[in-house]
Amino acid sequence: MSSLEEAIDKEIGEVRTESLDFSYGEIVNLHAEKALIIQPDYQRLFRWSDVQKSRLIESILLELPIPQIFVIENSDGVFELIDGLQRISSVIQFINPSILGLEPLVLQGCNLVSQLDGNKFDDLPLRLRLTIKRSSVRTVVIKRQSKSFLRYAMFKRLNTGGVILDPQEIRNCSARMVEDDGVKFYTFLQQQASHSAFKNCIKTLAKVDKEKKGDEELVLRFFAAKNAQDLFKGSVRDWLDNYMEKILLKELNFKYELEKENFNKLFTFIDKVMGDRAFLKYRGNNSIGGLAPAYYEAITVGTFYVIEQIINVDTNLVKQKLIDTVQTKKFRTYTGSGANKREKLLGRINTIKNALLELVNE
Template sequence: MHLTIDEQIDKRIGEVRTESLDISFGEIINLYTNKELIIQPEYQRLFRWSNQQKSRLVESILLELPIPQIFTIENSDGVLELIDGLQRISSIIQFIDASVLNLEPLQLEGCDQIKQLNKKIYNDLSVRLKLRLKRSSVRTVIIKRQSKSFLRYEMFKRLNTGGSILAPQEIRNCSSRMIGDKGIRFYTFLQNMAENHNFSQCIETLSQTEKEQKGDEELVLRFFAAKNEQELFRGSVRDWLDNYMEGILLEKIQFDYEKEKEDFEKLFLYLAKIMGDSAFVRHRENSPIGGLAPAYFEAVAIGVFKTLDTARNLSDENVKTKILTTIQSDEFKRNVGPGASTKTKLANRISCIEQGILSR
């Protein structure tokens, strides 16, 4: 029996239980110091607001201007975990008591409504303004522990997609926490693989900015997606990786951790030996140019993986020469240039590397 749209919506509404409260910033600081409100290190690392952005939030609160609500999730022991609103909460905590976050005290700057606030720290304010800050409240949505894990995951993903300062892999990692232990296990696995010495050597040319935004972990995910689920690719890399990771988290896709770890380590041990940090970059006249190119990463990593048994029976120099010859060929370049984000070109560039290694 098929449910009507109305019935499906009514059913889903009951699967997410929430409660909304107005909690003062003073209470939030007390909750945090008492470990009754958790900001996970995974989120804390994402504290990227400039001092001017933080200062203007403080100014807005002092002027009693409305600020957006925050979202927390209730853990099994009743402790709250902040999942959206990190910038706002951390800014206020840093201004009122920076030692709580092990940060430097915030000195206000860039306040344009009350310019006299600039260069002030919390202790420079009058008692009246200090109390106004502590007593000001923020609407806090609590996602109750009875809510289904998938819907908690979906809620976090939607809160942090579109106009967000978080990079795609950061969103994937944080939202996977909403699934619980299975989600934590998978993103911890990605982190551990990204720290593998041989892998790190091969992706040395990844920019520092991309590394700070978990680009190394995204490449690990991209390797497994290209290795195991090329058919999920529909032209958008972000959707492809989202869908692949979500399939694993929700157990729609099987993932053998031990076997995948073994395959990963075996491949990158070999690639680090024969290619080093030039494994995934463009070449001109056999010399590496530029930074890591994701399309080259997929092609070389998967192409070599598929032919690893053959490759290891050849000399390292022979295999390296074959790879360099292939990635500089016209056929390969046709599958990595503009418009390369198609399933056909993904398969073609991997095939180019395979055939190049297998050629006599």
Template sequence: MSVEEEINDRIGEVRTDTFDMSFGEISNLHKNRELVIQPEYQRLFRWSNQQRSHLIESILLELPIPQIFVIENQDGVLELIDGLQRTSTVLQFIDPDSVGLDPLTLEGCTLIRALNGLTFHDLPLSLRLSLKRAPIRTVVIKKQSRGFLRYEMFKRLNTGGANLEPQEIRNCSARMIGNEGVKFYSFLVDLTQDSNFSACSDYLPQPEKEKKGAEELVLRFFATKNARNLFRGSVRDWLDNYMEQVLLEHHVFDYAQEEAEFRNVFRLARTKLGETAFLRYRGTMPVGSLPPAYFEAISIGISNTKADIEHKSADTLRNVITALVQSDAFRAVTGPGANSREKMETRIQLVTDALRNA
């Protein structure tokens, strides 16, 4: 099949409709739960009050506003997948109760300074109606569209943008696949609540936690365990590709077996190495925050040696790993330039050998 024929075959697999919707209509749809915003998948507000105020100012001045994308679920309900900041800003201004926030007071408006200090109800009626009637171009991805292409559309809309972090994009993208995507996303979230994993991953920096870093670590564990062959130097692409293989069932993922393995590995990590299992060490003292390269090497090293270490002394194993992570050999494959599959395999093998021979 030629490139042209392949493209022609795929055109139309995503069915869309495009029209202008007023912000008043959007507000009513949201109130009636006919338009869903999922703040657990996209953090609701990252814009500052000034950024939000600039949007309201732009709408009142009839300046162009970028379009939004919604997806039509099987029951006909629309779910917002791109344009969260714009939509939620207007909802907060027009009807703050609908998003559970305090009224937005405009600040930092530079084109119409008289707007500063005003809320929606401070505006003259003509401006309130103008804002509600202002249109925004809305692209609806119809429910008849194929799940994988809906997934790809969401990912491409958001990849490279400043609003969402890589794991948040994966989480939202998974929903586009349908039930299998929701199942996998929920699986990752559930495992972050495992008490042993949670204790060991608590050393993630707070900004990383806010970016769904714990969920990314869970995904990274399974990718390192099951798909090191997909790694080409970019962690982001590797995790994206692995998750896609699971969602599209190109990779067999036995949920019960994988969950049991995960919980067992992190039980051993915590009981044998302690809650600082994945940290750097200076002498006998753990230092700094959790480095992902240490996490993947030590967690998979434990996975490789479960039967060997089950009855070994915790003190012995902790001393062995503490010495290993300070060794020149381990540092050589975890420092700058360590993002290669060869170095990943080497650091995993170093941990595996150290635990097995302890």
């Protein structure tokens, strides 16, 4: 047997799965009994419109093929849904909306059997209600004996649903596959994203980006820019994925308490100096536009490097120095077009650091 065949055979043995057919009635009952967990962290819950949900119900009644779903078996035997959230939550909302805390789904937009429109579950004849409850969906169970890394990799590859997740959502969801260590890290990101000084400093982050967990991504981006500059190869998404993955798989040692202390101290200082104008471009003393990620990296990490030296400097001097520095030709050579290069990342960080040091060397 070749080494390639042996490598594949080894990995096949490391992930264990089982395929089952669950009826939708069983799925509703499992969820009601908390034996099937639907975590909204996996996908932005209920993105589907009522028309999309209605057409799924229509498809079930017409016995059209429904894609399989994936669940992961936790250590206590409870199933956790990791792919198929929109489909399963839509069926649960139709059959028993109360367990989701939602209003009953009223069918609409059914384009194959228009007579279904306007009906709730209880409005349907008994035979059709039973048809829905007894219809089954193929369920792939990722067994609890599977290695954490392969569970993690599997979730990333399963992100092929009708609504594509955004990068930080995928990272958070993937982290759950590594169980306690993964939950610990992404919970840490969420907690830091809720820090009051940080929230004020990034107030100019676009609403659409906040809805995509952009605030949590900025927390991760600070730690990556501070701790993993060597991993940056040009793609920000790959850089953040790689850095977070190395932490989850314990290839990098992330010191939670120290990092939390550093983060809180830094953003409390930046908030005091710059407030919600911290990471913007400037024209003279007037800020323009929204939060600029390259400016965010430079100002956060550049300031972190020298915070002990400048902590007692007049905040007005620090503010003016930052405003002046981001408008210099030197700083701008490290931002804008082509900014996603490691040397430019280092260049803009060091430009801020050196400019702030001038305040204590003057």
